[in-house]
Amino acid sequence: MKVKELENEVSSPPISLEEKPVRWWEPWLAWLLAGLVFLVFVPNILDKLNPVTGDEPFYLMTTISLLEDHDLDESNNYAKRDFTKFAPTCEQMRKPSWGYVGDPAVWNVSGLLAPGLRDNCAGVELPEGLGLTDLPPHFTKNERQTGSYTKHGLGLSFLIAPSYALAGRAGVVIFIALLAALLGVNIWLLAFETTGNRRVAWLVWGLLMFSTPMLCYAFLIFPATPAALLVVYSWRRLRLAARAQQLGQPDWQPNGPFRAILIGGCIGLLPWLHSVYLALSLTLVLYWLWGGRKATWRKELLPGGWSPLNIALLFLPIILSGGLFVAYYIWLYGTPLPNTQDHAGFAPLEQVPLWLVGLLFDQKYGLLIYGPFYLLALVGLSRMWKPTSAPEETAARRSDLIWMTVVAAPYTLIIADYLQWWGEWCPPARYLMPVLPLLAIPLSLAFCELGGRFFKIFCGAAAVWTFSISALYMYNPHLMWNWQSNNPAIILSWLEYNVAFLENAGLGRFFPSYVTFLDVNNGQPAWAAGCIWAGIGILIGVGLARSYRKQKLTL
Numbered sequence: 329m330k331v332k333e334l335e336n337e338v339s340s341p342p343i344s345l346e347e348k349p350v351r352w353w354e355p356w357l358a359w360l361l362a363g364l365v366f367l368v369f370v371p372n373i374l375d376k377l378n379p380v381t382g383d384e385p386f387y388l389m390t391t392i393s394l395l396e397d398h399d400l401d402e403s404n405n406y407a408k409r410d411f412t413k414f415a416p417t418c419e420q421m422r423k424p425s426w427g428y429v430g431d432p433a434v435w436n437v438s439g440l441l442a443p444g445l446r447d448n449c450a451g452v453e454l455p456e457g458l459g460l461t462d463l464p465p466h467f468t469k470n471e472r473q474t475g476s477y478t479k480h481g482l483g484l485s486f487l488i489a490p491s492y493a494l495a496g497r498a499g500v501v502i503f504i505a506l507l508a509a510l511l512g513v514n515i516w517l518l519a520f521e522t523t524g525n526r527r528v529a530w531l532v533w534g535l536l537m538f539s540t541p542m543l544c545y546a547f548l549i550f551p552a553t554p555a556a557l558l559v560v561y562s563w564r565r566l567r568l569a570a571r572a573q574q575l576g577q578p579d580w581q582p583n584g585p586f587r588a589i590l591i592g593g594c595i596g597l598l599p600w601l602h603s604v605y606l607a608l609s610l611t612l613v614l615y616w617l618w619g620g621r622k623a624t625w626r627k628e629l630l631p632g633g634w635s636p637l638n639i640a641l642l643f644l645p646i647i648l649s650g651g652l653f654v655a656y657y658i659w660l661y662g663t664p665l666p667n668t669q670d671h672a673g674f675a676p677l678e679q680v681p682l683w684l685v686g687l688l689f690d691q692k693y694g695l696l697i698y699g700p701f702y703l704l705a706l707v708g709l710s711r712m713w714k715p716t717s718a719p720e721e722t723a724a725r726r727s728d729l730i731w732m733t734v735v736a737a738p739y740t741l742i743i744a745d746y747l748q749w750w751g752e753w754c755p756p757a758r759y760l761m762p763v764l765p766l767l768a769i770p771l772s773l774a775f776c777e778l779g780g781r782f783f784k785i786f787c788g789a790a791a792v793w794t795f796s797i798s799a800l801y802m803y804n805p806h807l808m809w810n811w812q813s814n815n816p817a818i819i820l821s822w823l824e825y826n827v828a829f830l831e832n833a834g835l836g837r838f839f840p841s842y843v844t845f846l847d848v849n850n851g852q853p854a855w856a857a858g859c860i861w862a863g864i865g866i867l868i869g870v871g872l873a874r875s876y877r878k879q880k881l882t883l
Contacts, residue, residue, distance in 0.1 A: 350520065358512055359510055359513045360509075362512040362533075363509035366506075366508060369547070370501055373547045374498055376436070376439070376805045378420065380444075381442040382753045382809070383754075384550065385463055387550075388485075388497065389406070391485045400478075400482070401477065402475075402477065403476040406465050411463040413496075415445055416439055418448075418450070434825040436804040441454070465478075466480060468661075469667070470669055481551060488500045488504075500549055501549070504549060504553055508545070511537075512537040514561050514765065515765050516530070518765070519772035522772045528772050531775055532771050532775065535701055536767075538795065539698070539795065539798055540797060540798065541695070541699075541756055542761070544756070545755065545758070550754070551602050553761070555598060555605055555608075558601075560768075562591045569581060569582060569631070570731070571727075572633050573633070574727060585638060588638040592645040596647075599653050600653060611739075612735060614734065615731050616642070617631060671748075672747040672748045674745045674746060683745070685858070687744060687750075689842070689861050691816065691820065691839030691840060692810035693843065697756070698797055699757075699794050700789075703865060703872070704774045704775070704778070706869065707778075707873050709767075709770045712728060712773065732766050735763070736766060750842075774872075778875045786872065800822070807822055812844055814844050814847045815846065816841075820835040820836055834848050837854070
C-alpha cells in the first residue's frame with residue numbers, strides 16, 4: 329500500500345500495539361559490542377586513574393565496611409586506613425613520573441596524585457602539604473547514631489560488593505562497564521520501539537554510548553550509570569503498557585509478573601543510589617498510574633491491563649525498598665526525609681535559568697559542548713507535539729513528550745537549583761546522566777525525519793567533534809576530570825600544550841564558564857562567549873527544525 333506524499337507534514341507509520349519484532353540476538357549483540365569496547369579501555373583507565381578519585385573511594389570504603397565488618401559504621405575502616413586496599417601499590421608508584429599529570433593535566437602518565445595514597449613506600453616522594461597519604465572521609469552530619477556513616481547513598485556500595493569481593497577495584501570497574509553496556513541495550517530498544525528502523529536504532533546507540541557523558545561514566549564508580557539503567561528500563565516498559573491504553577485496548581499487557589517485579593525493583597532502588605533520585609521514582613509511579621489515559625479519567629482508578637497479581641508484584645519491591653529507606657533515615661537522622669545538611673544546599677530560584685544554560689554550554693561540564701549531537705534530540709523534542717498523518721501516532725508522540733517531561737523535568741530543575749549543579753570534581757554532565765537515555769526517542773525521530781544538506785553537514789561536524797573528544801578521553805583519561813578552579817577546561821589546556829598552532833591560544837576565552845570566572849578572562853564573566861554559543865545553538869536548532877523533509881513511505 330502506498331501512502332501519498334504530504335505537503336506540510338511528515339507522514340509516519342501508524343503505531344502498532346504489539347512490540348516491534350526484535351530479533352532475539354540483537355539485544356545480545358548490542359550488549360556484547362559495547363561491553364567489548366568498554367573492556368578494551370579498562371586497563372588504561374585502571375592505569376591512568378589510579379587511585380580512584382572524586383566520590384569513588386567513599387563508595388568503596390562503604391563496600392569494605394559491609395564486606396568485612398558487616399555494618400555501616402566506617403570509623404574503624406578509616407582508622408585502619410582501609411583505603412590503601414584499593415590504593416596504587418608501591419611498585420606502581422615507583423614508575424617514572426607516576427602521578428605527575430600537572431596542572432593542567434597535560435601528561436599521559438600512569439596514576440593520579442589524589443588523597444588516599446600509601447605512606448610507606450620507600451623511594452617514593454610525594455608533594456608535601458597536600459595530605460595525599462590520608463583520605464578525608466565524607467561522613468554524614470547530624471546523625472543520631474554513634475559512629476561514622478557515609479553521606480552517600482548505600483545502593484551503589486551494596487550493588488558493587490560482589491564484584492569488589494571477587495576482584496577488587498578492577499572487578500568493580502568491569503561490572504560498571506557491563507552495566508553501561510546493558511544501558512546501551514535499552515537505548516537500542518527504545519530507539520527501535522520508537523521508529524521500527526534498525527539502522528537508526530544502531531546509530532542512536534552508537535552516538536549515545538560512545539560519547540560524553542555515557543562513555544566517561546561507563547568506567548567510574550558513581551551512581552550515574554546504574555541510575556540511568558534503572559530509569560530507562562522502567563520507563564520503556566511502562567511506556568509499552570501506556571500505549572495499550574492510548575489505543576483503547578487496556579487488556580493487552582506487555583509486562584508479565586517477572587517484568588512487573590523488575591520494574592518495581594528499578595523504581596524502588598533509585599533512591600538508595602542517591603536521595604535526589606526519589607524525584608524520579610515518584611514520577612515513574614505517576615507514569616504507571618496515569619500514563620496513556622485519555623483526556624478524561626477512566627472509571628477505574630488503576631490503569632487497565634494490570635492484573636491484581638502484576639500490581640502486587642510491581643509494588644512489592646517499591647513498598648519494601650521504600651519502607652527500608654524511610655526506616656534507615658529515621659534510624660540515622662530521626663526523620664524520614666533526606667538530610668539536606670549533607671550536601672551544598674540550594675540557590676535562589678532566579679538562578680535556575682542561568683544554571684540550566686550552564687548545564688548545556690559550560691566549557692567544563694556542559695552537555696552540548698562535549699556532545700553537540702544532543703541538539704538533534706532537542707529539535708526532535710520540539711517536533712513531537714506536531715501532528716502526523718496518523719492520529720494514533722500523533723497521540724503516542726505527544727504522550728511520550730508529556731511523560732518524558734513529567735519524569736525528567738522535576739529532577740533536572742532540582743539539579744539546576746543545586747548550589748553545585750556541575751558536580752564538582754567529575755567528568756561533564758554528571759547529574760544529567762540518569763535522564764539522558766530518554767532522549768533516544770526524539771533523537772531517533774530526528775534521524776528518521778531530518779534531511780538535506782544542512783542536516784548532513786551538522787551531523788558530520790558533530791560526529792567528528794564528539795568522537796574526537798571521546799578518543800582523547802580514552803587516550804588520556806585524566807582529561808575527563810574537571811575542577812571548579814579558575815583554569816580553563818582541562819582538555820582545552822591539553823590541546824594548547826600538545827597542538828603546535830594552538831600554543832598560547834587562550835582557548836578558554838572562547839567557551840563560556842558558568843561555574844567560576846576564569847583567569848584567562850581576567851576574572852570577568854564570559855558573557856560574550858556565553859551569548860555567542862547560545863546564539864549558535866539557537867541558529868543551528870532553527871536550521872535543523874527547517875530540515876524536516878517530506879517523506880514517501882511504503883507500508
